[in-house]
Amino acid sequence: MDAVIEKPVFRGASTGEPVSRLTRTEQDIRAALAEEPSWFRQINVSLPPYEDEVAVFQQNLDAHCTVNRHREAIAEALDYFDDRLIAGHFRDCDRALRQLQVAKLASSVMVSILGITIRAKTLKGRAIFFERAFQEIARRKGKKYASELLAKYR
Amino acid sequence: MNRLLALVYDWLLCQLGVTGDFSRLTFDANQVKLLAVALLRTSRCTAHAGVAYRTAAGALRFLHFANHEVLRDEVFREDLCLGENAFAVPLLKEEDQDFLAEFCARVYRANQSGKLPYSFEFDPTLGFDRSTGLMVFNYDSGLTCSTFVVAWFRSAGNPLVQPITWPRLADPADIAARQYVLDRWRESRKPKLIARADEIESTIQTMRISPEQVAGACLQRNLPTGYYRASKNGRQIHHRIIDQFGEPNP
Numbered sequence: 415m416d417a418v419i420e421k422p423v424f425r426g427a428s429t430g431e432p433v434s435r436l437t438r439t440e441q442d443i444r445a446a447l448a449e450e451p452s453w454f455r456q457i458n459v460s461l462p463p464y465e466d467e468v469a470v471f472q473q474n475l476d477a478h479c480t481v482n483r484h485r486e487a488i489a490e491a492l493d494y495f496d497d498r499l500i501a502g503h504f505r506d507c508d509r510a511l512r513q514l515q516v517a518k519l520a521s522s523v524m525v526s527i528l529g530i531t532i533r534a535k536t537l538k539g540r541a542i543f544f545e546r547a548f549q550e551i552a553r554r555k556g557k558k559y560a561s562e563l564l565a566k567y568r
Numbered sequence: 569m570n571r572l573l574a575l576v577y578d579w580l581l582c583q584l585g586v587t588g589d590f591s592r593l594t595f596d597a598n599q600v601k602l603l604a605v606a607l608l609r610t611s612r613c614t615a616h617a618g619v620a621y622r623t624a625a626g627a628l629r630f631l632h633f634a635n636h637e638v639l640r641d642e643v644f645r646e647d648l649c650l651g652e653n654a655f656a657v658p659l660l661k662e663e664d665q666d667f668l669a670e671f672c673a674r675v676y677r678a679n680q681s682g683k684l685p686y687s688f689e690f691d692p693t694l695g696f697d698r699s700t701g702l703m704v705f706n707y708d709s710g711l712t713c714s715t716f717v718v719a720w721f722r723s724a725g726n727p728l729v730q731p732i733t734w735p736r737l738a739d740p741a742d743i744a745a746r747q748y749v750l751d752r753w754r755e756s757r758k759p760k761l762i763a764r765a766d767e768i769e770s771t772i773q774t775m776r777i778s779p780e781q782v783a784g785a786c787l788q789r790n791l792p793t794g795y796y797r798a799s800k801n802g803r804q805i806h807h808r809i810i811d812q813f814g815e816p817n818p
Contacts, residue, residue, distance in 0.1 A: 489624075489670050492670055524663075526667040
């Protein structure tokens with residue numbers, strides 16, 4: 415029978431055994447972050463293109479949320495992170511997660527960002543974003559609600 | 569050991585009556601606010617399951633694994649299949665449902681170029697790669713309409729069922745339902761379906777999560793749920809469908 419599904423096979427570096435895409439993704443994230451020298455992260459380096467990109471993304475999300483177009487904001491957030499995770503641009507995702515401000519974002523948009531990045535849990539920016547989202551939702555709707563809502567996305 | 573504990577826990581809760589909330593079962597598509605598992609009667613012994621969701625514009629759409637290599641996302645029509653449909657609305661927060669509704673569109677877009685295989689075998693660890701919609705484990709296996717729903721919910725971080733609690737082998741009713749699918753494929757005279765029927769027939773006795781069980785799981789307050797509670801809810805849904813639409817034609 416013809417191949418019925420795209421089936422990328424990745425060989426494990428040490429064993430030569432095929433590894434799953436999920437495993438590969440986690441490895442890629444670790445590798446991508448490991449490539450970055452520690453001094454690079456410690457210095458507040460100005461990276462205008464990325465900052466601009468995140469700023470535009472933030473503006474779009476805020477604009478949608480301000481006029482209660484939450485679903486459009488969710489769609490934009492899913493596209494933004496999905497496209498970058500597919501392309502293996504983990505640093506971009508990490509950077510966006512660190513920079514995104516949650517004050518104007520709807521709770522459902524925060525949930526969607528955490529949901530779509532759940533397979534990139536190793537990103538430190540995600541943990542930072544999770545904490546921000548938790549605090550913001552707790553402030554709006556109470557700590558119990560925030561805990562119940564976000565527990566499965568931690 | 570984990571399986572045994574999960575089974576005992578599930579059985580106990582089932583015996584104690586901790587089963588579905590049937591106020592969240594509806595036959596009216598208009599009652600689906602954001603998201604539901606749709607159950608469509610297709611014949612006397614079979615049903616079809618998929619995810620019904622509302623777009624931002626308010627249209628009800630239906631994401632479902634319709635057949636071998638056919639994933640569909642279409643406007644929900646009352647006359648789909650026999651027009652005898654039920655909707656099980658999961659008890660999720662609105663934020664979760666908004667995310668899941670948009671995730672439907674995402675999965676479909678990602679799958680347009682890929683072709684999901686149909687298979688009776690179900691690997692409990694199966695899930696979709698959120699970005700591509702492809703399965704991240706057990707590539708060669710595939711899904712049924714109901715295990716597509718299971719994998720979809722699980723991939724979005726909201727698992728419906730605990731597959732570990734399911735019997736390892738299908739019962740006679742399950743096998744009859746599967747045989748019905750294979751017979752229809754062979755009658756279709758479509759070479760691809762006939763070939764696939766031949767390929768998967770040997771797995772007809774493997775574990776089955778039925779469409780009714782998936783819809784039944786949705787009615788539990790706490791998710792994921794186990795085999796006993798999902799099955800009990802599923803049987804009750806089946807009876808309610810008969811009450812609503814009458815006995816299916818032979």
